[in-house]
Amino acid sequence: MDIEKAEKAVKLIRKSKYMVAFTGAGVSVESGIPPFRGTGGLWNSTHPIFLEIEYFHKKPLQAWKKIKEIFYDKLGDAEPNMAHEVLAKMEKRSFLESIITQNIDHLHQKAGNKYVYELHGTYRRLVCTECNTEYDMSFADLNFLPPTCYICKGILKPDMVFFNEEIPAFAKKRSFEEAEKTDLLLIIGTHAEVLPAARIPEIAKKNGAKIIEINIKPSPFSHSITDIFIQARATEAMEKIGELLYL
Known part of the structure; x- marks a missing residue:
């Protein structure tokens, strides 16, 4: 992992007034999902x-x-991994405002995050x-x-959300509102290939947000709207970011 990029990411995180995380399957694979x-x-x-x-x-x-x-x-x-735990600590320390997730596994809440908008619903309900x-x-x-x-x-x-089923109205509304409001979007473990989730990073960028992306492979965003691309596993990158933030 590029430590210099992690340090640049942390500088943006410290400067941010309203950071939002946008997560996908890559944040949970190391929890066995x-x-x-x-x-x-x-x-x-x-x-x-x-x-x-x-x-x-x-x-x-x-x-x-x-x-x-x-x-x-x-x-x-399944239990939360280091990436989930660091995100929960970031919310507790007021670095992070909310999480928009495409995951249905409830692991962000299990780790301690309170403001989680589940675009694709949850298996828990x-x-x-x-x-x-x-x-x-x-x-x-x-x-x-x-x-x-x-x-x-x-x-x-x-x-x-099943195939051919609508996204939950409340989660969609709040996710889009958060994307419009954020000044720093932290993308973790997703290529966001499915609509309307794919629009979240584009909305954030259009409204002036900086984009930090953590993925094991480049995504469609990496060379277009991403400002800092950290090529690494979610746990590896988030553990380093957590260390640099003294969480």
Whole structure:
């Protein structure tokens, strides 16, 4: 990792008045959570039809069996890594205002971040497909599939964004507002290939923000709008930034 770039990044962080982090799968892979795309991605071994909203409504039992296998049997044991922990410390020390994330794993909150906007929802919450009642996942017994609503007996769905489903309105609104407000956007572990998430860095840049990017490979932003590109694993880069900030 380029230490000089990390030092330049920390100077920008110290000067920033409203820094926002924008995170993707790369921030959680070192917690044992595979990305959807790329090397080792879920779509290499699992057909994405299981996360199509139409398939879920037609065949909820088959969909839930696969969803439980690839998400609920793994995510519950996942723990925040150094990158999550440094971001939580940065918020606590008022270096960081909020996090916009494409992840559904709840690890930012588990690490201690309070202001997290989940563009693609969260696996931690279930919502009834009939009456829209929401439940924490701990209320459902996933040994019996599909889980059903205590109120109307409708089928419960993970409150994460399926293919052909709208982004949650509140998360989208707040994410775009944060992107417009920030003067420094810290991109970690994402190439943001999916809309509307892909617009977040562009909105920030258009409104005058500086961009720090941490990725193991260059992204579409690296040579266009990024001001400082740190080519490294999320944990490695964030640990060094945390050290330099005396967190």
